[in-house]
Amino acid sequence: MGEKRNKTHLHCTVNGKERDNFVPDNMLLVDYLREDLDLTGTKIGCDGGECGCCTVLIGGAPQHACLRLAATCQELDIETIESLSDASRLSALQRGFHEKLGAQCGFCTPGMIMAAEGLLRQNPNPSEEQIRQGLASNICRCTGYIKIIESVQFAIGELKLAGNAT
Amino acid sequence: MNQIKPTKSIGIRKPLVDGPEKVSGKALYSADFIPADCLVGRIFRSPISHGEIIEVDVSKAEALPGVKAVITGDVTDETFGVLPIARFEYPLARDKVRYKGEPVACVAAIDAETAQKAIELIKFNYKELPAYFTSKDAMAKGSVNIHDHREGNIERDVDFDLGETDGGLKAADLIMEETYNCAEVAQVQSEPHAAIAEYDAIRDFMTVRASTQVPYYGHKMLAKTLKMQESKVRMIKPFVGGGFGCRTECLNVELICALAARAAQGTVRIVTSREETFITHRGRPETDVEIKIGVKKNGLITAVDFKAIQRGGAYSGYGVVTILYAGGLMFGVYNLPAVRYRGLRVLTNTPPPGAMRGHGTTDVRYAFESLLDKIANELGIDAIEIRRRNLLKAPKYETLNEMFINSYGLPECLDWVEEKSGWKERKGKLGPNRGLGVACAHYPSGASKPVNWTGEPHATVHLKLDWDGSITLLTGAPEIGQGSTTMATQCAAEILGLDMSRFQSLTSDSKLTPKDNGSYSSRVTYMVGNASIDAATNLKNILIEAAARKLEVKPEDIECLGEIYRAGTQDDGLNFNEVVQAALEGTGTITVKGNYDTLPESWGTKKYRGGAISGSMAYAYAAQVVEVSIDPDTAEITVEKVWAAQDVGKALNPLAVEGQIEGSVWMGMGQAISEGTQYVNGLGITNSMLDYRVPTIIESPPIEVGIIESIDPHGPFGAKEAGETSLVAFIPALTNAIADAIGVRPIDLPVTPDRLLQLMEDYQKTEKAAE
Numbered sequence: 001m002g003e004k005r006n007k008t009h010l011h012c013t014v015n016g017k018e019r020d021n022f023v024p025d026n027m028l029l030v031d032y033l034r035e036d037l038d039l040t041g042t043k044i045g046c047d048g049g050e051c052g053c054c055t056v057l058i059g060g061a062p063q064h065a066c067l068r069l070a071a072t073c074q075e076l077d078i079e080t081i082e083s084l085s086d087a088s089r090l091s092a093l094q095r096g097f098h099e100k101l102g103a104q105c106g107f108c109t110p111g112m113i114m115a116a117e118g119l120l121r122q123n124p125n126p127s128e129e130q131i132r133q134g135l136a137s138n139i140c141r142c143t144g145y146i147k148i149i150e151s152v153q154f155a156i157g158e159l160k161l162a163g164n165a166t
Numbered sequence: 167m168n169q170i171k172p173t174k175s176i177g178i179r180k181p182l183v184d185g186p187e188k189v190s191g192k193a194l195y196s197a198d199f200i201p202a203d204c205l206v207g208r209i210f211r212s213p214i215s216h217g218e219i220i221e222v223d224v225s226k227a228e229a230l231p232g233v234k235a236v237i238t239g240d241v242t243d244e245t246f247g248v249l250p251i252a253r254f255e256y257p258l259a260r261d262k263v264r265y266k267g268e269p270v271a272c273v274a275a276i277d278a279e280t281a282q283k284a285i286e287l288i289k290f291n292y293k294e295l296p297a298y299f300t301s302k303d304a305m306a307k308g309s310v311n312i313h314d315h316r317e318g319n320i321e322r323d324v325d326f327d328l329g330e331t332d333g334g335l336k337a338a339d340l341i342m343e344e345t346y347n348c349a350e351v352a353q354v355q356s357e358p359h360a361a362i363a364e365y366d367a368i369r370d371f372m373t374v375r376a377s378t379q380v381p382y383y384g385h386k387m388l389a390k391t392l393k394m395q396e397s398k399v400r401m402i403k404p405f406v407g408g409g410f411g412c413r414t415e416c417l418n419v420e421l422i423c424a425l426a427a428r429a430a431q432g433t434v435r436i437v438t439s440r441e442e443t444f445i446t447h448r449g450r451p452e453t454d455v456e457i458k459i460g461v462k463k464n465g466l467i468t469a470v471d472f473k474a475i476q477r478g479g480a481y482s483g484y485g486v487v488t489i490l491y492a493g494g495l496m497f498g499v500y501n502l503p504a505v506r507y508r509g510l511r512v513l514t515n516t517p518p519p520g521a522m523r524g525h526g527t528t529d530v531r532y533a534f535e536s537l538l539d540k541i542a543n544e545l546g547i548d549a550i551e552i553r554r555r556n557l558l559k560a561p562k563y564e565t566l567n568e569m570f571i572n573s574y575g576l577p578e579c580l581d582w583v584e585e586k587s588g589w590k591e592r593k594g595k596l597g598p599n600r601g602l603g604v605a606c607a608h609y610p611s612g613a614s615k616p617v618n619w620t621g622e623p624h625a626t627v628h629l630k631l632d633w634d635g636s637i638t639l640l641t642g643a644p645e646i647g648q649g650s651t652t653m654a655t656q657c658a659a660e661i662l663g664l665d666m667s668r669f670q671s672l673t674s675d676s677k678l679t680p681k682d683n684g685s686y687s688s689r690v691t692y693m694v695g696n697a698s699i700d701a702a703t704n705l706k707n708i709l710i711e712a713a714a715r716k717l718e719v720k721p722e723d724i725e726c727l728g729e730i731y732r733a734g735t736q737d738d739g740l741n742f743n744e745v746v747q748a749a750l751e752g753t754g755t756i757t758v759k760g761n762y763d764t765l766p767e768s769w770g771t772k773k774y775r776g777g778a779i780s781g782s783m784a785y786a787y788a789a790q791v792v793e794v795s796i797d798p799d800t801a802e803i804t805v806e807k808v809w810a811a812q813d814v815g816k817a818l819n820p821l822a823v824e825g826q827i828e829g830s831v832w833m834g835m836g837q838a839i840s841e842g843t844q845y846v847n848g849l850g851i852t853n854s855m856l857d858y859r860v861p862t863i864i865e866s867p868p869i870e871v872g873i874i875e876s877i878d879p880h881g882p883f884g885a886k887e888a889g890e891t892s893l894v895a896f897i898p899a900l901t902n903a904i905a906d907a908i909g910v911r912p913i914d915l916p917v918t919p920d921r922l923l924q925l926m927e928d929y930q931k932t933e934k935a936a937e
Contacts, residue, residue: 140863
C-alpha cells in the first residue's frame with residue numbers, strides 16, 4: 001500500500017449542498033470534485049493552470065480547480081457546471097453555447113461556461129472586449145472563439161429579456 | 167387536409183444533437199469513467215533519445231504493495247501501426263528505444279501515488295546510440311540506422327514527373343524559386359489522451375474506452391497486440407475532446423492500457439498528462455519545401471518543380487501517406503501542365519508525427535501560394551488575377567494525376583473574397599504597415615481508397631425503427647466534436663421528411679454500431695452522409711409499401727409527407743405511427759442498412775507508385791483574404807480581419823460549416839504566427855500549453871465566412887469537405903498580407919515577431935545599402 005496521506009476534514013458547499021469529507025492534504029480541488037463527488041463535468045486539460053478546462057466558481061469568482069488544494073476550501077461555496085441547469089431547463093449561458101455552437105467537442109465548454117458565468121454575475125452587460133478579457137484564461141481549440149462570444153451575447157440577451165419580464 | 171409538408175433538415179442551421187450533454191457537463195469523456203475499483207496506469211518513458219535496451223528491471227516495482235501489474239516490452243511482440251505496410255512500432259519498446267519519452271513499461275496500481283512510486287523503482291539499463299533530431303543529421307553519411315530495415319534513415323523516397331517539366335521551365339519567361347521551412351506543429355486538442363480498459367478474465371473479454379478518432383483501427387490493433395480474437399474485444403469511443411488528426415491512428419496509450427488490464431486481471435485507467443500528450447504527438451511534421459515555379463509573362467504557369475523533406479520522427483505512422491499527399495495534392499487547385507516532385511520522409515529520434523488537419527498539403531500549399539504571390543508582384547499582375555488566370559477549366563476536369571473533379575467553386579470563392587474585402591478599392595491604399603493578402607487551397611473529401619482494403623463498403627449506417635415510432639441511427643462514425651452525428655441525422659431526417667426530434671443516435675460502440683473507418687481525411691460527411699441517405703431511402707420504401715398495403719393502393723400512388731402517408735390529396739392518409747404499425751406487422755422491429763462506396767474513377771492515378779493517395783470523390787476549395795497590420799517597432803502581427811470563402815458543395819448545416827471554417831482559420835493562425843514544437847537534444851521543451859503558444863480569445867480575429875455551394879454531383883445533397891481546407895488557405899494568405907503591409911516576405915513558419923523583426927531589419931539594411 002502506498003504511504004498513508006495526511007487527511008483533513010473538509011467542510012464546504014458544492015452546488016448548494018453541504019459536504020463533509022476527509023480529503024488528503026495534497027488532493028487538488030479538481031480531483032476532489034471529479035473523483036470523490038463524481039462531478040466529472042469539470043475537466044482536466046493540462047498539467048496545471050494552462051487551459052482553463054477546470055474553471056469553477058469559488059465564492060462566485062472563477063478559479064482553476066487544478067491550482068487549488070481541496071483542503072483550502074474550508075467553508076467556501078463552490079459551484080460547478082452541474083449546478084447551472086435545473087432538471088428541466090438549461091441556463092441561458094448553456095442554451096447560448098448549444099444554440100450558437102459555442103461548443104464543438106465540448107471539452108473546454110464546462111470551464112468556459114463557468115468563466116462566463118462568473119463574468120456575467122459581476123458584469124451583466126459586458127462589451128465584446130470585456131467578454132474576451134473575461135474568457136482569456138480559457139483555451140478552446142475548436143471554435144476560433146467567434147461562436148463562443150456569440151454564445152455569451154445570446155445569454156446576455158436572454159437574461160435581459162427575462163429581467164424585463166419579471 | 168391542412169398544410170402538412172415533409173420537414174426540412176438540410177441547409178438549416180442546426181445545433182448539435184449532442185449539444186445539451188456537452189453544455190451541461192453530462193457528456194462523459196474517456197477520463198470521466200472512474201469506477202471505484204479501477205487501477206491507475208502510469209507509463210515509464212525512455213529518458214534517452216536512442217539506445218539499445220539492456221534490461222528493464224521491474225522487480226522492485228512489482229514488489230511494492232499496491233502494485234497489481236508491471237508490464238514491459240516483453241508483454242507483446244506484436245507491432246502496431248495504421249498502414250499495413252509500415253507497422254514497426256511496439257506498444258512498449260523492445261530491443262531499442264527511438265525517442266525521448268517512448269513508453270518502456272507500465273505500472274497498474276491501486277492509486278496514483280503508488281503507481282508513481284513504482285515507476286521510480288524501475289531500473290532501465292541501456293546502451294546509448296547516436297541520436298538525430300533533424301532530417302539533415304539523420305540523412306548524413308555514416309548515420310546509424312534508427313530502424314535496421316530503413317537504410318540511411320529514409321522511411322520513403324517518392325517521386326513523379328508528370329508532363330514536360332524541363333520543357334515547361336525552359337518555355338517560362340520567369341522562373342522563381344525559394345526554400346521554406348515549416349516548423350513541426352501539434353494539434354493541442356483540448357482533451358489529453360485517455361483510455362480505460364476492462365478485462366474480464368472469466369470470459370477472456372476486453373472492453374476498451376478510448377479517446378480516438380478511429381475505434382475500428384484501434385480495435386484491430388488491440389486484437390493484434392493482445393493476440394486476442396477480434397470478436398473478444400469491444401471498442402467504445404465515448405465523447406472525444408477534439409482530434410484534428412492526433413488520434414487518426416491507434417495510439418500506444420489504449421494498447422498499453424489494455425495490456426496492463428489483462429496483466430492485472432482487472433480494470434486499468436490511463437489518463438495522460440498534457441506533456442505526455444505532446445510526446446505521443448502525431449502532429450504535423452517539420453517540413454522543408456524547395457519549390458520552383460515557371461510562368462509566362464501573362465502569369466500562366468508552365469511548370470512546377472518541388473521537393474519536400476519531412477522530419478518523420480522515430481516511427482512511420484501515416485508517414486508514407488503524408489509524403490505522398492504532399493506531392494499529389496499539388497494538383498487540383500490550378501491548371502498545372504507539368505509537375506515534378508521528390509519527397510523524402512526521414513526517420514529521426516523525435517516523437518512520431520501523424521495526420522494533422524490539412525494532412526500533407528498544408529506546408530507545400532503555403533510554399534506554392536507564397537511563391538506565386540511573389541511572382542505576381544514581379545510580373546506586376548494582381549494577386550487575385552494571377553490565380554484566376556491559372557484556374558482549372560472545370561468541371562469536369564482531370565488533372566495530370568487523374569483527380570476526379572466534378573465540382574469546382576474556386577472561381578466563386580475568389581469573386582466572393584475580392585468583393586467582400588473591398589480588394590479592388592482598398593489594396594495598396596491601407597497606409598503604412600497594413601496590408602491585404604490572398605491565397606487558395608483545396609482538400610479531399612475522404613481518401614477514395616481506404617487504408618485497409620477489405621472489400622467492404624466505405625460506410626454503413628443502420629436505422630432501427632421500433633413500435634414507438636422512434637428511429638435510432640446507428641453509426642460507427644466517430645463524433646469528435648465536428649458534428650458528424652448531427653449531419654448523419656439530418657440526412658436521414660431529410661429523406662424521411664421527419665423532424666430530427668424523432669431520431670436518437672448510438673455511435674461508435676463495436677458491439678452495437680456498424681463498423682466505420684473513422685473520422686479522418688474529411689471522409690465522414692461525404693461517405694457516412696451518403697450511407698445515411700441510402701439507409702433512410704430504404705426505410706422510406708418499406709414505409710411506403712406498408713402504407714400502400716394498409717390503404718390498399720399501389721406503392722407508387724403513396725405520397726410521403728413525413729408525418730403523413732397518403733394516397734391522394736383528398737385522402738386523410740395514415741399518420742406516422744399508423745404507418746409504423748403497419749410496417750411492423752408480421753415482422754417486428756425493423757433495422758435497415760445503408761451503404762456507400764466510392765467510384766473506381768476516383769481512386770487516383772497508376773502513373774506513379776502511391777498515386778492512389780490524394781484520390782478522392784470530391785475536393786473542397788477555399789479562397790481567403792487576410793488583412794493584417796504590423797507594429798513597425800515590435801513586429802507584432804495583428805490579424806485585423808479574415809474573409810474566408812469555402813466551396814463546401816452544399817452546407818448541410820450552415821451553423822456547423824461556419825464553426826468548422828472559423829476553427830480552421832484560427833488553427834491556421836496559430837501555425838502561422840506562434841506555434842511550433844522545439845526540442846533540445848530530443849527533449850521537448852514546448853510540452854505545455856504555456857510553452858507551446860496557441861492563440862487565445864484575445865488574438866482571435868474577426869472572420870467573415872462565405873459559404874459557396876457548387877453542389878457536387880456525388881456528395882450527400884451535394885456536400886463536400888468543410889473542416890480542413892480553410893486552415894490550409896489561411897497561412898499563405900496571412901504571409902502574403904504581411905508582404906503587402908511591409909514589403910518583407912516571410913519565409914519560415916511560424917512568423918514570430920522576433921523572426922519578422924530580423925527580416926525587417928535586414929530589409930532596411932539592404933534598402934539603405936541600395937540608396
